[in-house]
Amino acid sequence: MNRQPKSGNLKSSALLMAAPVSSAALSYGILRRQPSPICSFSATFFLPLSSATLDQSRRVSLSSVWPSQLRSRRRSLPSLLAMASEKALASKGDQGLLVFDTEEELSASLAKYTAELSEKFIRERGAFTVVVSGGSLIKSLRKLTESPYLETIDWAKWHTFWVDERVVPKDHEDSNYKLAFDGFLSKVPIPPDQVCAINDALSAPGAAEDYETALKHLVNIGVVVKSASGYPRFDLMLLGMGPDGHIASLFPNHPLLNVTDKWVTFIKDSPKPPPERITFTLPVINSSSYVAMVVAGAGKAGVVGKALGNEKTADLLPVEMISLEDGELTWFADNAAVSMLPDKPSL
Numbered sequence: 001m002n003r004q005p006k007s008g009n010l011k012s013s014a015l016l017m018a019a020p021v022s023s024a025a026l027s028y029g030i031l032r033r034q035p036s037p038i039c040s041f042s043a044t045f046f047l048p049l050s051s052a053t054l055d056q057s058r059r060v061s062l063s064s065v066w067p068s069q070l071r072s073r074r075r076s077l078p079s080l081l082a083m084a085s086e087k088a089l090a091s092k093g094d095q096g097l098l099v100f101d102t103e104e105e106l107s108a109s110l111a112k113y114t115a116e117l118s119e120k121f122i123r124e125r126g127a128f129t130v131v132v133s134g135g136s137l138i139k140s141l142r143k144l145t146e147s148p149y150l151e152t153i154d155w156a157k158w159h160t161f162w163v164d165e166r167v168v169p170k171d172h173e174d175s176n177y178k179l180a181f182d183g184f185l186s187k188v189p190i191p192p193d194q195v196c197a198i199n200d201a202l203s204a205p206g207a208a209e210d211y212e213t214a215l216k217h218l219v220n221i222g223v224v225v226k227s228a229s230g231y232p233r234f235d236l237m238l239l240g241m242g243p244d245g246h247i248a249s250l251f252p253n254h255p256l257l258n259v260t261d262k263w264v265t266f267i268k269d270s271p272k273p274p275p276e277r278i279t280f281t282l283p284v285i286n287s288s289s290y291v292a293m294v295v296a297g298a299g300k301a302g303v304v305g306k307a308l309g310n311e312k313t314a315d316l317l318p319v320e321m322i323s324l325e326d327g328e329l330t331w332f333a334d335n336a337a338v339s340m341l342p343d344k345p346s347l
């Protein structure tokens with residue numbers, strides 16, 4: 001059965017979903033209390049998408065994706081900085097900075113941005129692959145679980161993944177799965193077999209290998225696109241960043257930053273507890289079509305100032321190593337997070 005929507009069909013299918021979605025989300029939450037160990041594959045659902053369809057998944061220009069309302073929100077900094085951001089955005093199409101007065105506004109715009117990308121990718125190829133981090137990002141996704149997005153997003157076409165995970169049971173307080181489930185996934189009707197969590201019965205090396213195997217399967221059957229350089233190319237990564245500049249579980253000056261022969265790797269000496277984790281490698285992050293880097297609060301200001309400031313030093317932080325092969329990176333920041341940014345950020 002081919003689940004791809006016919007073109008122009010999305011709006012009507014979204015409308016059809018509108019009535020039952022609340023109760024579906026409710027029962028979904030109950031159903032998902034015992035999650036499957038890792039996305040279990042249904043042969044009827046995961047049919048290969050045609051190559052013509054996959055080709056269309058290439059990114060479109062930033063201006064055609066960003067709603068004008070969202071662009072006009074970049075107004076909260078002193079006008080010089082706001083203008084500089086505007087210019088930088090215009091002069092370099094693959095990276096942008098959006099600054100919001102409050103985290104509440106940031107969350108609202110992040111939801112709109114995600115919903116628009118969801119519609120675009122589902123229209124183009126019938127699926128939307130979304131990677132989330134742990135940490136404070138999950139709280140910023142809350143507006144996606146509310147009206148109108150709860151009713152209008154075609155959640156049945158979503159496939160979700162984790163950019164990193166701590167090697168702990170799924171019901172452990174440190175689990176990124178638990179964090180995402182409690183704050184996001186339990187509130188939206190994504191089919192459970194399209195939620196790709198790590199196998200928490202395995203050791204760190206085993207879990208990393210298992211996750212990579214699952215990704216390879218999804219690439220082989222066309223659910224996840226392959227990048228020009230052979231890595232999985234996710235439609236959207238929603239990422240946070242630590243106050244030390246780490247992304248995923250890639251920490252400053254750690255040898256894992258140099259891993260290129262793996263899609264998923266593991267760490268046993270994470271400087272931030274818990275020590276054992278698995279993580280996507282840098283080339284996988286850099287193969288994404290879209291990355292939203294979500295930074296809120298004064299605790300992130302120093303690193304944002306370094307990453308987007310004018311003075312580049314050789315000691316790059318992990319967040320500064322994001323350099324998308326063929327994609328667009330958008331920073332979603334609140335005022336506090338850009339408080340140490342010079343007037344003219346270097347984007």
Ligand SMILES: O=C1O[C@H](COP(=O)(O)O)[C@@H](O)[C@H](O)[C@H]1O
Binds near residue numbers: 165239241243
């Ligand atoms: O340990 C982790 O930290 C980072 C950043 O978290 P935040 O709370 O400072 O935003 C997170 O992105 C990563 O997924 C997580 O494992």
